[in-house]
Amino acid sequence: MQQLNEILSLIDSYIGSSVWFPYALLGTGLFFTIYLGFPQIRYFRFAFKVVKGKFDKQDDEGDTSHFQALTTA
Structure with missing residues (x-):
């Protein structure tokens, strides 16, 4: 060792x-x-939509939003 x-x-x-x-x-x-x-340029628009909460649905399971997961990571 x-x-x-x-x-x-x-x-x-x-x-x-x-x-x-x-x-x-x-x-x-x-x-x-x-x-x-x-990818930093190509997916910038998608990342901005995630931050704005476009993909969040109240019906989905779990308590963590996309924005919370992104900022935690």
């Missing part, structure tokens, strides 16, 4: 202290944005 902890600590110190890490995060975000077809 001690060996595993040392190995993970070494990996963490290498990744966390690297200058390239923010660039890797940015590149990954750009890759998935392009690969998935810009």
